[in-house]
Amino acid sequence: MKKRSEVEIKDTWKLEDMVASDSQWEQLFEEASSKVKQYADYKGRLDESADTLYACLKFDDEISRETELLYVYSRMRSDQDTADQKYQDMFSRAQSLSYKASEYSSYIVPEILSMPEEKLDAYMKADNGISHFKRALEMVLNKREHTLSGEMEELLAQSYDATQGASQIFTMFNNADVKFPVITGENGEAVQITHGNYISLMENQDRRIRKDAFEGLYSVYAQYSNTLAAAFSTNIKQAVFYARAKKYESSRQYYLAGNEVPELVYDNLVRAVRDNLPKLHRYAGVRRKLLGVDELHMYDLYVPMVAEYDRRYTYEEAKAIVKEGLAPLGEEYLSILQEGFDSRWIDVYENEGKRSGAYSWGTYGSHPYVLLNFHGTLNDVFTLAHEMGHSIHSWYSDKNQPFTYAGYKIFVAEVASTCNEALLIRHLLKKAGSREEKAYLLNHFLESFRGTLFRQTMFAEFEDMAHKKGAAGESLTAQSLCRMYRQLNVDYFGPEMNVDAQIDYEWERIPHFYTPFYVYQYATGFSAAVAISSRIMKGEEGALEGYKKFLSGGCSMTPIELLKLCGVDMSTTRPVDEALAFFGELLDEFEGLR
Known part of the structure; x- marks a missing residue:
């Protein structure tokens, strides 16, 4: 590296x-x-x-x-x-x-x-x-x-x-100090597991590589379970302390109030997803069947089920694909996108010591920026679209709002980014030249639902449960947290999944848990984005204009009122219900192609 x-x-x-x-x-x-x-x-x-x-x-x-x-x-x-x-x-x-x-x-x-x-x-x-x-x-x-x-x-x-010690300790441990083992690659070469290449390894068609990467990564987290449990528990205690000091009933109420979001939105999300878990169980069954394995393991979740189209993309190809896919958003939007590509808004590749993952950030008065760790997967192409969605949201907000109101609330932060992903996948599905290509893209879209709507809701359940236990004075040990996290995986993936012991440690590597009650917004934002992208793709009257007003709104209105500009009411269960119904339709279409 x-x-x-x-x-x-x-x-x-x-x-x-x-x-x-x-x-x-x-x-x-x-x-x-x-x-x-x-x-x-x-x-x-x-x-x-x-x-x-x-x-x-x-x-x-x-x-x-x-x-x-x-x-x-x-x-x-x-x-x-x-x-x-x-x-x-x-x-x-x-x-x-x-x-x-x-x-x-x-x-x-x-x-x-x-x-x-x-x-x-x-x-x-x-x-x-x-x-x-x-x-x-x-x-x-x-x-x-x-x-x-x-x-x-x-x-x-x-x-x-x-x-802030707990968060700082986790950040330094997870990004600067932790080192994962070396495994053997496809051609016998030594491959160092990193945060940046882990998902690429998990997408490899060679099951031995996936298993080695999975077990290698979590063997390290297992060694530090007690330390990371102490850090996470301390972060929860901090959240509970400030919530009580500020006279809130819970840390969840405290953090949601900061974004002007009713707690009902959180509960509606969990309820709607729980009601639709049979769809995820069915998806796990389809995945096991298409991969041709007797037992589906957690390390089988990321590999594409349509191996023939498991291809890599150069960064230049990724930029061209994203720009073409976002054409329904109009010339102005595309010109801003191109400016970002041409003017070095983006830090593209992984390097030694670079922060893992991806984000969009910046300051008022300067253009936004994007941090990537680009490895050329289809997921990386979508990450580029996602993070540029954040950046262009910030661009519109900064242009149309004074500093006081330019910073949009976290609740709506994932809408623009996920809308870009939804538009891109719909575009690619329309362009698909064969049944196999279409199946490959449907696989990706279904994975977006699994990874964002289902997985982030499971994270939200875990976080809510952990904070409630912390507030009640219950001990949050590595064992109790792993046990709780394991049961959620069992519930969510159902009888078709062999829930490997290593997945019990997954909670230890999630940075967003140190920003309390953030993750649920990926799921609500995804649901809203599916609805908005549908309206834009259908060319509904006022859909694009309403969306531009939303992008330009900053925090000049409450998040719920801003989304109503796009015809989406998150105070009801309708957007989540519609998104989950759409997941079912996509799964039907995918099964029909195989």
Whole structure:
């Protein structure tokens, strides 16, 4: 594997568009570190006048933008090579400054909430620009009962830096320290298992390679079960602590409230998927039959069932395929996509120490970026479409919203990305030149349902159960977590699956569990995206226009209201039910081709 210094510049992201150099970052850091102290100028004075309140809110926006820039740039530099001590240090300082800003600004919300409603209403009518913050203040007022005194909010803010240890330990272990064994490849060569090539190995038609990769990866996690259970348990305790401190009934309620999402949405998702598990059981049976194995194992889940079309793609081919597949979104969308391809928005290939997985990120005022670990699989082609969906969502939002409202809520974050995937697969299915090619693509789409709608809902169940046990004071040991995770796999995959012992450790390698109650949004976003892509592909009147309004909305509306612009109501079970019905139809079509 190449070292970072050996990667061709054209295949790396141009972070200089965000911050020109590390020395400029240091200068910006010094300026922000000094400026953040000016929060004290407004403390205890917010009810003096509309002008004072406006000046404070405007200053808070400025600091948030500046600390975000420092945080994102240093983290992305660190993600290029997580073993690079220089960027680890820069990120640590940026993180501490961010926590310090939270601490210094912690009085703002309590002071606003302590103001008489009549006074605040009068201030909001002032002709000084304060009306810009109307939606932001409404979001604050909605959390009145969960806001503590100024002193208590300041104390909580002071604690944030000290309570991130579990997440930081996991990140460094999983990306910088953990090393997986070497296995024998197809031609007798030695192959080092990495986060980046693991899925490629699991897609290999040689079952021995899949089994060796599966057992090799999880043999390492099994060695560190107690350590990782302690980290995960600590992260749950942290979430439960902040939820209780903020007077929420549970950590789940706390995190969903932060995104303005009713808990009913979570429960509806789990209920709908549970009701449709027989479809997943049937899919497991079809997979076992087509692979021609007596027993289906967990290491048989990723290999394509249509081996003849198990091909690889160059990065150039992937870009062309994605652009063609997203044509229904119109010329403007495609021009933004091409700009991203041409202007080094994307860090393409895996290198030594690079963060695993893929993401889209960036800061207001600069174009978005994408981190990939491209290996040429069909899944990598879809990952490119997915992450560019995030980036173009951010592009639209940043262009149409001020900084205050540009950052869209996590709940809608997976909609645009998954809509791109849904459009791409529908396009490729239309283009399929043979039954075998169509079967191969249907296999991929069915796997998208399994990996996103079913799997992420299973993750959501596991996370909810673990947090409830943690809140109840039950011990979250490696054994209890593995036992719980195993039973969920048994429930979800049913009698056709041999649930291997190694899968019990899978929870240990899921980074999103350290961002509590995030994963369920992949499943809800997938369901919404299937509905939106269907409307766009059918050419329904107003579908594309409504979707562009959604992309441009940022957080100017609640997530549920934003999705209604696309004709999707996530406060009901309908989008999830329709997506699962569509899964059944695809499975019927797939079986008909075999």
